[in-house]
Amino acid sequence: MSLHMQIYDVVKQVGIAESMWREALERHDAVSEEYDGVRFFRITKKIGPIGRGSIITEDGIVFGFPRIARVVHLENGVRNAYTLPFYVEEKVDGYNVRVMRIQGRVLVFSRGAYVCPFSTDRVTDFLDVKKIFDDIPGLVICGEFAGPDNPYNIEHPPYVKEDIRFFAFDLMMINQPHRVPVNERYKIFDDYRMPTVRRFGQFSASDIPGLKKIIKELEEAGCEGIVMKPTHPAEKILKYVTLSSCLRDINVTAPLMAEMASEFFTHRIIRAAMFIHEQLQVLQPEVFSQLGKALLKPIYENVVKAARNEVIDEKFFLRFREERNIQRMIDHLRKCKVKFEVLSKKNIGNYWQVEFARKCYASYEILQKHLQGATHVD
DSSP states (O other): OOHHHHHHHHHGGGTOOHHHHHHHHHTTSEEEEEETTEEEEEEOSOBTTBOTTOEEETTEEEOOOOOOEEOSSHHHHHHHHOSSOEEEEEEOSSEEEEEEEETTEEEEEETTSOBOHHHHHHGGGTOOHHHHHHHSTTEEEEEEEESSSOSSOSOOOTTOOSSOEEEEEEEEETTOOSOOOHHHHHHHHHHTTOOBOOEEEEEOTTOHHHHHHHHHHHHHHTOOEEEEEESSTTSOOEEEEOHHHHHHHHHHHGGGGGGSOHHHHHHHHHHHHHHIIIIIOSOOHHHHHHHHHHHHHHHHHHHHHHHTTOOOEEEEEEEESSTHHHHHHHHHHHHTTOOEEEEEEEEETTEEEEEEEEEOHHHHHHHHHHHTTOOOOO
16 A cells, blocks of 8 residues: 555544545645655645644644744733633743654654754653653654754743753644643653643633733743643633843844844834833833844844855754764755755764854845845835
């Protein structure tokens, strides 16, 4: 039996007709992938009940990350959303992954359903994967890799000073679209000593002062924000971020402002204004200089570079346990159309340490054209 038909036997269990599956393959809504001998389909566009970012293997369906609703006014957002208690956890600034065992191999998938060779290489530093997946077959661990030395997100929590760490925040099961209930999830986290995001406990919609106290502490520490998770599945998961998170987002993205949608910046400025109005009540003068510096300084520095004919780049540093995974990561970045250069590679202690430079040609070319006097209509 062909892989396509084996996979169809899996997807028909959720009501997908053979004609719908064939059309999805023709439109590349389901893309065949292979990683180190493990074959699977990556879902790039919703197919029936199977959402974008899902992974389909002979073992079953791993459903994608559900989108989390955001509130920008904490008190009113919480009062509107919750009639029953909910749990509060820290929102860690990193990149989302799903850890699972497929065909006997432990792999780490990105939100877009790509296998990340770097994360797959490093996950055993943080999880006892053999015991976890032997004891609970079909488990999917949802978590965040965070730290200064990662390939995707320049921002990181203030308490991760170097390299990366892993923080579990959810559990799912293969073939089940819903998450494991919070109490059961926490027990599994603790039983297997998984590192997790900070858990602040259970709250109700009337305990706004308690929530604001947490937000104040996270803002002062330079952390991203909170995620609120209901005890009843009918209620929403919500996220809320700090002022400092908004300013950091703007600062690290402003270097590439020339190629970014303006909404990225305006959304964060609105969030910042809402945070100040609700949490601080007063717009302090230093916020003006912080926002101005975050917006203008990075793009000005890149204008200077472009004027010197220097290609704009972003450097990042990765540590690998196995040398062969360096080439797999290089192949992965190329597949994702990332332009980069390997600057150095050293074997130090238990790790291979590799420095990359991501080349930002689009921003460079746009700024070069402006500097050369090109005209445009806006």
